[in-house]
Amino acid sequence: MKKLRDYEIGIAKLSNKKHTYEFALNDAFFEEFGKEIILGGNLTAQVEMDKSESLLTFHFDIKGTVQLICDRSLDEFEYPVDVQTTFRIRYGEEDAELDNDLWQITPNTQAINIAQHLYDYICLSLPMKKLHPRFVEEDEEEENEQDILIYSSRYDSDKADDDEDDEDDSDPRWDALKNLN
Template structure:
C-alpha cells in the first residue's frame, strides 16, 4: 500500500480552478491490488480535477494495455484499455459514499487517494469473457450462429390452428381431463 501514496491528491491548499495530474499505471500499481483479474499493465492516466467551493469533479482519461489471462487457453495476452469516466466529491458533514460516482467528504479532508478509482474503472472496462485475440474472430462467428432461433410446432393448414392434435394421436389421459368440464 506504500506505492499507492503516489496517487494521493492534496486538496486542502489547492485554489478553486482546474488542476491536471498525470499518472503511470504499471505492474507495481496492479501488484498492490492483487493479480486475480489483471496481471499487470502499462497505462497512462490523465486526471483533471475541477475544484469549486462545494464540489470536486474528477475527469479520468485512461489509455494503455493490461495483461490478462485467456479464459479459453490460459495464455497471457495484452488487452487494450481506453476509459473515460467522471467522479464527483461534494463537501458535507460526514464522509459517505452517496452513489457510485458521488462521494461526500468533510471540509477538513486534506487529500484524496484516487488509486482505487483508477483500478475500478480499468477493471470495469474489461470484457466478461477474456479471450486471446486469436480466438475473438472465432467467437464472433459462433455468436452469429447461435443467434438463429429454430422453433417448430405442428400447424394444421386446414383449420388454421396451431398445435391441434388429431384424435388418433391424442393421449387418453388428456381426453379424460378435458371431459371433466
C-alpha cells in the same frame, strides 16, 4: 500500500480552478491490488480535477494495455484499455459513498487517494469473458450462428381478416363472461 501514496491528491491548499495530473499505471501499481484480475500493465491516466466551493469533479482519461489471462487457454495476452469517466466528490457533514460516482467528504479532508478509483475503472472496462485475440473471431462466428429468428410477431393483413371471421365462432363460455357487469 506505500506505493499508492503516489496517487494521492492534496486538495486542502488548492485554489478553486481546474488542475491536471498525469499518473503512470505500471506493474508495480497492479501488484498493490493483487494479480487475480490484472497481471500487469502499462497505462497512463490523465486526471483533470475541477475544484469549486462545494464540489470536486474528476475527469479520468485512462489509456494503455493490461496483461490478462485467457479464460479458454490460460495464455497471457495484452488487452487495450481506453476509459473516459467522471467522478464527483461533494462536501458534507460526514464521509459517505452516496452513489457509484458520487462521494461525500468532510470539509477538513486534506487529501484524496484516487488509486482505487483508477483500478476500479480499469477493471470495469474489461470484458466478462477474457479471450485471447486468436479466439475472438471463433467466438464471434459462434454467436452469429446462434442469431436465428425462431418467432416472428410481424402483423399479417391476410391473417387479420381471418381473425375477424373467427369472432363469430367465439367460445360461449367467454360470451357469458362478457355479459357480466
